[in-house]
Amino acid sequence: MSILVFAEHDNSELKADTLKTVAAAQAIGGDIHLLVAGHNCQAVAEAASKVNGVSKVLVADNAAYEHQLAENVSLLVTELAADYNHIMATALTTGKNFMPRVAALLDVTQISDIIAVESSDTFVRPIYAGNAIATVQSLDSKKVITVRSTGFDAVATDGNAEIIAVDKVTDAGISSYVSEQLSVSERPELGAASVIISGGRGMQNGENFKLLDGIADKLGAAIGASRAAVDAGFVPNDMQVGQTGKIVAPDLYIAVGISGAIQHLAGMKDSKVIVAINKDAEAPIFQVADYGLVADLFNALPELESKL
Amino acid sequence: MKVLVPIKRVIDYNVKVRVKADNSNVDLANVKMAINPFCEIAVEEAVRLKEAGIATEVIAVSIGNKSCQEQLRTALALGADRAIQIETDESLDSINIAKLLQKIVEEEQPQLVILGKQSIDSDNNQTGQMLAALTGMAQGTFASAVSIDGDKVNVTREVDSGLQTLALTLPAIVTTDLRLNEPRYASLPNIMKAKRKPLVVKAAADFGIDLTPRTNLIKVTPPAERKAGIIVESIDELVEKLKNEAKVIS
């Protein structure tokens, strides 16, 4: 059996989530190849060759893949798919974007967001915002799978895979990149952080999010948010944690001024330790918190910062 | 231009679903159902395009049993012009939903198809992308802004690292994210008017597509419950617990 795993990267860095997707591939078992599709992405290919459990790294380095447009990448992956039983990608926005296209071109249905592998055709995935866990068997001949990274532990990076250039160029010519607005932050990414502190509507405005900064500095934490905080324009969309935002499972998650709606819990309830700071003792977030503090956040945050 | 909006009937987003005792599936008996929130945003976007004089006709389509007519009527009340129900009692895999939608796209020839990015029941996030592949169209998924520009549509997408804007050749597929717009409420006169708007029913079986299931649902279990922990009385106690009991900070 052979498995093709799509490497998540930004042309310069291999994202750590790929190590977890490879772990999911190992749980299925077989010869694992990584695909690096991008432009001027040799550094990524080098990093990919060190991922444990991978025997080959296929590198498709071409301007057509620079922004990983779904129309182009899906054609490439579909062509390569002839040699594989399983095609896997991390369930982040790139994989979520192009993988269902691959599935449709192969005439299979995708198994989205798996958190565990039962066998080579049977997978476990959350449904209904994580309020139910489904065990699903794929009846298709090829399996197209996206992987939720929080379900798997990263593999090590002391491997030594062969790097092979792929010179297929598939440019569908129907979409083009215009611009991007990247959020720049010195802090760890939400998906990679071992501590996350998130603010909700209770923060009242974007300015007040600064109250989280000092604490995040001391804990080396990433900063997240509820959808209400994002919708209100306090912070940008890429900070949203939840069913339809980012799914995280850090060692410590601190929810500040967040009520604990099911859609928010869906994105963080697998965290190891949850702390909630909320002035409403009835807030549902306390039902999942290991440590709850009923307090006004405007008093609690400065004190917490000073005592860490 | 015509805009096609596929919508899905799902559990209301405020309801916390329960798993059946026999672990065969979730229990939807007597549960409040609604239009999938992302589909509602899709309808709103299409109606706004019509109000702006860009779209000429908005067509809502839903695949499901008779009860999804309720959600189609909602779409009509929100401003869609007509509706199509593709009747089936099965819960179909996304690839088969996409194939049925492909047939409607072939019949109706819309310039734009707007879908939700994700159903909040199956959490699949794949039908729009599949339809785009089957029809050979470009796609702008997770859209937070859409603007028509001649024979192209510019779509701003919510991606992990921020926002990305793409230009797509029409006809194209857009899937909605939460911040694309805030759907209106249907007014009573519009709800009344919606009852008279055309809604045609077609049988899924009549499309000549092989709708054989591609997945087998083996079991559905409740998630591991987290037990509520303790309420601490002070920041000092919190810091002490995090250091010495949970050992997550030093």
Ligand SMILES: Cc1cc2nc3c(=O)[nH]c(=O)nc-3n(C[C@H](O)[C@H](O)[C@H](O)COP(=O)(O)OP(=O)(O)OC[C@H]3O[C@@H](n4cnc5c(N)ncnc54)[C@H](O)[C@@H]3O)c2cc1C
């Ligand atoms: C389709 C769909 C998808 C969604 N996806 C997501 C998602 O991915 N992520 C997400 O987060 N939400 C999501 N939501 C929204 C979700 O339903 C809730 O509306 C949202 O999570 C609420 O955010 P909040 O807790 O910040 O705000 P609120 O529910 O308004 O809670 C604010 C909390 O702050 C507390 N507070 C106020 N002032 C203070 C103070 N001074 N000190 C201490 N506490 C204070 C209040 O007691 C309250 O509990 C989604 C909704 C829909 C319909």
Ligand SMILES: Nc1ncnc2c1ncn2[C@@H]1O[C@H](COP(=O)(O)O)[C@@H](O)[C@H]1O
């Ligand atoms: N049964 C259905 N009928 C019509 N549209 C659907 C159906 N299922 C999914 N869709 C569309 O596809 C989108 C994404 O759904 P999914 O891929 O299931 O997460 C939904 O928001 C709808 O726009």
